[in-house]
Amino acid sequence: MKILGVDPGLNISGYGILESNGDRLVVVEAGVIRSRTDGDLPGRLLDIANELGNVMAQFEPEMMAIEELYSHYGHPRTAIIMGHARGVALQKAAEAGIPVFPYSATRIKKSLTGNGRASKRQMQMMITTTLGLAEVPEPPDVADALAVALCHARTIEREDVVTA
Numbered sequence: 001m002k003i004l005g006v007d008p009g010l011n012i013s014g015y016g017i018l019e020s021n022g023d024r025l026v027v028v029e030a031g032v033i034r035s036r037t038d039g040d041l042p043g044r045l046l047d048i049a050n051e052l053g054n055v056m057a058q059f060e061p062e063m064m065a066i067e068e069l070y071s072h073y074g075h076p077r078t079a080i081i082m083g084h085a086r087g088v089a090l091q092k093a094a095e096a097g098i099p100v101f102p103y104s105a106t107r108i109k110k111s112l113t114g115n116g117r118a119s120k121r122q123m124q125m126m127i128t129t130t131l132g133l134a135e136v137p138e139p140p141d142v143a144d145a146l147a148v149a150l151c152h153a154r155t156i157e158r159e160d161v162v163t164a
Contacts, residue, residue, distance in 0.1 A: 001156070002028065004061035004098070005149025006052070007141050008085040010035060013048055014141030017059050018131075018149045025153055027131055029059055030142050041084065049088045056096050064093045065152035067144065068102045101152050108144075111151040123147055 007014035016030035033051040035044035066089055069079050093100045106116035112126045124136045124143040130150065137143040 001063075001153070002059065002061045003149045003152055004056065004059070004064045005145040005147070005152070006064060006066045006089045007144035007148065008066065008082055008089050009141060010041075010044060010048075010081045010085050011037060012139065012141050013052070013085055013089070014139070014143075014145035015052070015055055016137075016142060016146035016149050017055075017061055018146065018153060020153070025131065025150065027133065027146065029055070030137060030146055032139060032141050045084055045088050048085055049092055052089055052092045053095075056092060056098070061098060063152070064089070064098050064100045065148045066090070066100060066102055067108065067148050068104045070105055101155075103148055103151050103155075108147050108151045111154055112147055120144075 001020040003018045005016045005018070011034065013033040014031075015033065017028040018025045019028045033048055035047040039047070066086065069083055069086060090100060109118040109123060110116040112118070112130065113122055115122075118126075120140045120143070124140060127133070127143045127146050127150070128136050131146065137146060
């Protein structure tokens, strides 16, 4: 099982690929996709689409887990911008025939820390510990992408136990 986790953003989109290696998950690849900050919106979305497509072609994930949209009352524009990048990720998954599993930020945080309101730093530390990484994933977008992939892996594991 190979899961691509995506933390969509217009400036920086984090991605992380986890693979089941027997009884544990290992990080196959993790990083960020950066769009041109001086480009127009269509060009920036094309940058994200091309890079994410390259990641999918190279690592051939079997499924994608992605963070759902959220909005703060004071910053509704952030959700709209994130929605554009998220839409590109969903399109690339559809083109590749990869099923997509969305998760809310609070569910992702709760699955890793037991607290749906955990801080970015807490999430980075839990990802580091849980996946046995030598260093804390930076920038936080990488940890967020790995977190959504790990949340999905744990969801699948629980469903297998429940249905067995």
